[in-house]
């Protein structure tokens with residue numbers, strides 16, 4: 001069964017015009033030369049992707065990379081300079097702090113205004129009003145003008161309205177980071193409830209933990225371009241270690257390939273995964289058991305001495321274990337052909353949870369020749385549920401001193 005598309009972004013670009021005259025004086029002095037002092041700036045370039053109904057997409061990237069602009073284009077808040085966005089269903093958007101609220105109106109009046117803009121009838125708003133106020137937790141201030149609200153109070157009310165208007169598509173910008181921790185936890189629970197109900201969510205977030213927990217897919221933005229679209233663990237890895245590194249490896253591969261007859265990368269990691277009979281997406285190991293990891297690579301020509309590295313990462317793309325063959329004084333094959341390195345780990349000390357495996361093949365001088373962009377995942381299972389990335393043998397005993405009853 002094919003999942004219907006709820007948002008379709010095709011070849012979207014967005015240009016902003018920057019004016020370089022800063023002061024009024026500068027503007028008057030340079031009158032007539034406006035055009036010369038204008039500069040076009042592309043905040044988005046040729047972005048295309050579809051969002052299937054029921055999925056949760058994370059938009060990530062460094063400051064100024066274009067995430068919020070893309071979210072606003074998806075929400076129809078700003079028009080793309082070229083390209084199209086098609087959207088279906090009812091949408092609720094939490095974009096900028098205070099957006100959609102009128103400062104001189106009270107919280108109560110803004111709830112009615114905002115919910116009406118989002119498509120609810122007066123009757124529906126009457127019905128949901130108490131639930132909205134209850135969710136927001138700001139009842140004592142509901143008849144205060146919102147210009148006196150703190151940023152956290154704004155977000156509480158805006159989020160409460162957005163989740164009560166029954167949206168098919170919820171767009172959430174970084175605003176949630178403004179709320180305090182208990183409210184953030186409440187929002188995360190609500191978003192997870194939405195996911196179970198099959199609603200579609202697009203979030204902009206700088207929190208790797210939030211993205212890893214919520215999203216089933218990640219789009220990484222860099223200088224207005226989409227540099228990655230795929231599984232969250234890999235997207236977060238790209239974000240952490242930089243797309244420039246990946247690009248450098250790609251172009252290095254092309255450069256080296258020029259010298260050979262082949263157009264493929266002359267040093268390629270073909271697989272890094274746990275050795276087991278389980279299906280690729282369901283590999284698991286029990287905590288405390290032994291684990292074997294095989295690292296396969298292909299060289300189309302001889303290379304100077306090479307070093308292979310494996311890393312184990314958390315779902316947030318954070319490495320928690322790294323080992324390379326130089327550390328173990330292992331000389332690995334560096335002639336043309338296909339090679340496999342076996343890493344045998346005794347008594348795996350990892351805690352119960354999900355992990356990713358990744359490889360890196362580099363020269364002795366540390367120049368990376370290939371890095372596995374997509375990881376292979378595995379889970380660690382165990383009888384004793386503990387929290388964290390580590391497990392330890394433990395025996396728990398209790399001891400008490402009896403108090404002498406006095407008087």
Ligand SMILES: Nc1ncnc2c1ncn2[C@@H]1O[C@H](COP(=O)(O)OP(=O)(O)OP(=O)(O)O)[C@@H](O)[C@H]1O
Pocket residue numbers: 016017018041043061062063064065066067068069070
């Ligand atoms: N209205 C505007 N006029 C001119 N430039 C703009 C406008 N809105 C955004 N930009 C520019 O577009 C670029 C992308 O901005 P955007 O807010 O989308 O980035 P972002 O990835 O969300 O960043 P952040 O993580 O800091 O929120 C930035 O360089 C920003 O200065």
